[in-house]
Amino acid sequence: MKKYYKQILLIAATHGDERIGIEVVNKLVEQKLDAYFDFLIANPKALEKNVRYIDSDLNRSYPGDIKSDLYEKKNAVNNIKIAKKYKYVIDLHEAKFGTKNFIIIPRNKLDIDLPLHFIKLDDILLWPDPKGPLGSCLKNTIELEFGMKDKERPIVINKAVDIVKVFIHSLYTQQNIEKSESNKKRVFMVYGKASVQEAEKYKMKFKDFQEIKIGTEDFIPLLVDQYRDIGIAFYKMRKISSGK
Ligand SMILES: [Zn+2]
Structure with a gap:
């Protein structure tokens, strides 16, 4: 029997050319924090080829279709099956020309089942269209987007690692990060x-x-x-x- 149930799933490489997820997971594994999470490489073929996608954008392919000829549409079905087993899912993205880091919720309101006050980022973007991100189908899923423009990559990666660590820590200790920080969040549509x-x-x-x-x-x-x-x-x- 499992010692305890891992509540968190980290998703890497929804877009195969965004390596941040893999890099963050590697750092967390080095620090033995994988005792607290599992991870899923969402688009392994695109990752291998270092391209955004093979046939169609995976982030527009959920809930997927097992009979589809499109690789991502088919893969989405398996990914969602896995993601449903976890209490919380964090999908890690990066934007080459983005300047800020933010939380994306692909819905039209904040009705999600994940403690956002444990995520140490101030900006939340509600982004209901277009349809098809995992988080538009599952209420336990958020995306984190990290802007890379004019930034040193290792610094951004460490920031992302820190955010996941704080989330894990807060969740398992139920200790809130300072109130001021959690109340500061801005919400955009x-x-x-x-x-x-x-x-x-x-x-x-x-x-x-x-x-x-x-x-x-x-x-x-x-x-x-x-x-x-x-x-x-x-x-x-x-x-x-x-x-x-
Ligand atoms: Zn992305």
Whole structure:
């Protein structure tokens, strides 16, 4: 019989070209913290090829389809089966052109079954569209996105390791991190995007998390330049709660 039940599943390589999950897991294993979690390599084929995906974005493929010809659609079914066995699931991502670290909840409200006050990040992004992330199907799942732009990789990785360690520690001791920190969270709603064409018309400089007004629309740009290759200049969000 198992000594105790591991409550946490860490997910690495949902996107095969984002190695942060593997690096974080390796560091946690070195520190013998894998006594507290299991991990899942979500897209092993894409990881091996160092590409975002093979046939379709896994983060848009849940709940999946076992009969699909698309590798990710099929794989999603197995991943979700595993993720359902855990109380809490943390899916680790990185953004090459992202400047901030934040929690993504792919739903339209904060109705999840995971203690967010144990996650030492201040910004929560509700991101209900498009459908298909694991967290849109399971309430126990969040994504953590780490921005790599102008950052030293080892520092970002250590930050991510620290966040997971604090989560584990808080969970197993039920000790809250300082109240001030847990109350500081800001909540944003991602509601749209601007195409590269559209953004170029404005002849303006867009920056992550820097509010801007175009005509009558006030918004906060997100992941500027991250998805240029698929025609997206940035995503748009607005703040729905300022914490404090
Ligand atoms: Zn990702």
